[in-house]
Amino acid sequence: MWKNSSYIRNNIKMAWPIAINALLMQGMLMIDTLLISPLGEGSLAAIGIASAIVFLMLGVQNALATGSQNVLSRAVGSGKQSLISKSFLSGVIINLLVAILFFLLVTFAKWPIIKLLSHDAALYPEIDAYLTVMSYTLILTGISQVAIALFNAMGKTKLPLLSYLLTMPINAVVSYYLIYGFNDFTGMGVEGAALGSVIALLLRTLFLLVCLKFESSLQFSLSQAMQGIGRNISLHFKEIFPIAANMMVLAIGLAAYKFLYTQLPTEAYAAVVMVTPWLSALAQFVVAWAVSSAITISQAIGANKLDTLEADVNLSIKVTIAVSLIISFASFVLSLLIDKIYPGHSAVTYQALAAIAPLYILMPLIQGYVTVHGQVLRALGKTTAVFNINFVTRWVIALPLFAFAVLVLNASIFWVYAITVLEQILKIPPMRSQARRFLKEFDSTKASKLMYD
Incomplete structure (x- = not known):
């Protein structure tokens, strides 16, 4: 009975920050939407279309990081520092490669996507501006989400929650002034909202990396991590790719449901x-x-x-x-x-x-x-x-x-x-x-x- 109580308490201790984290992640878009709202329906429509593209890509990255979380949890359970280092490095490399692929897609092939999602040419400049800046979050997410996965794997789910609680107010304040300006600065409109999100995510990533650096139970070794890294990446990717594919299947299916509901x-x-x-x-x-x-x-x-x-x-x-x-x-x-x-x-x-x-x-x-x-x-x-x-x-x-x-x-x-x-x-x-x-x-x-x- 005692063991069961300990198991339940341990899981609840991990679970509630994960749940709040998920709600705060959904709140990122809500902040931009609320701040952009006074600019009018055109700006809201533009941010809605652009964010749909970015958040689909971020969703794939989050799914990959979720898969890495199980790999990292097994490494943590083994107690082998070399395996933890190797698994973390593999997860970051995989997520960054996907991030770079998406970044290049947004940079060089965004116009066919934009024109597919909207036939209103008046919205294109704002969609382009928001999407171009927000694409940099893909690179930062490639690192931050795997760092969050490692903390979760260690059972330290409060640190990722703290990173969101610290940076969301910064996101709101910085975005507000970048959108509407201050003193002689006239503001950047929807582009300012995107830049505020990038700055907040950069600070969150730096916070997580500093916490990893000073985490006493971790002893990262790049030399150990590089030993057999090719095989680790291959097996790691083979396990987590179906999770990303699963996310895409469910997300596109959800979009189909929404269309049919209309x-x-x-x-x-x-x-x-x-x-x-x-x-x-x-x-x-x-x-x-x-x-x-x-x-x-x-x-x-x-x-x-x-x-x-x-x-x-x-x-x-x-x-x-x-x-x-x-x-x-x-x-x-x-x-x-x-x-x-x-x-x-x-x-x-x-x-x-x-x-x-x-x-x-x-x-x-x-x-x-x-x-x-x-x-x-x-x-x-x-x-x-x-x-x-x-x-x-x-x-x-x-x-x-x-x-x-x-x-x-x-x-x-x-x-x-x-x-x-x-x-x-x-x-x-x-x-x-x-x-x-x-x-x-x-x-x-x-x-x-x-x-x-």
Whole structure:
């Protein structure tokens, strides 16, 4: 019992900063949007289009860093400083190479992308200005996200949170003055908002690197890290690439969902728009617990402590269900207050909100169960299995069915929204069966193959 309590306390200690971090990352765009708003709808539209491009690329980098987090957790669990150094260097190199690729894409091929996303030529100068400056965040993210992954792998998730708390106010203040100017400086408009974000991210990156430099439990050695680095990078990339591919599959699929939602009656679409940000924010707490469980499991694999691995996984699943129940209750409370949060809308819109309420209240339980099993599979190195399940359920089954319901059947909002719940339900059998099978087969030999030493 004591061990179980210790396991739960340790994971909660890691999980809550991860959840707050995720919310603050979403807040970066919110700061720019709020500051740009007085400039008018054209500037808001420009920043929305440009940020969609950048944040898709940043999402891929974050996904790669999340994959590196499991690799780094195993290295931390092993206690081998040389392996930690090598894994960190591999993660940084991979992420920086992807960052450079994206940077070159933005620099030399941005106009076809811009013209694809917007047909309003009046917006092009502001889109170009914001996108050009924000592209430098890709390079900084290549370093900072892997540094955050290492701190998370060590269980020190409060340091990344502190880096966000310190730099977000700087982002807001610097961006404000760069946008609107001060004294004789007239301001840079949307370009100033982008530059403020770059400055804040630069400070965050420097803060994280200084913290790594003075971290007493780390002894980085470049000479040791370079030994066999080619093999480490190859194996490291092979494991984490499906996570980035998975992110792209889900992100593009989400964009397809959003487009199809726009084909619904305006009131039904408005209902989905109202609840989605709240549900996304609440979901971060379930995801954070699942991620912290993956870190703990990966550390145990690295330390070759496999005797309690299955028990730890079972405990993680039980706690995830408990957390999901809390989030479901919070979603229930949201359903009671949503008309107070968004007053003044038509009765049809509130009827649509009431229709989908049972579904979004149920969703956290299903998503939580799926998420924790996906994280277990990733901790066991089975990232391709997670990709395959997500690809089939979203692109082969759910999206075609969703499109048919919206475009052909003209189905009600309840049945349309229910398909997104069905997608999650369809993931449960393969996620559970594969996690159980791989966990049962997992032994010291398989653990050693994941060390990349």
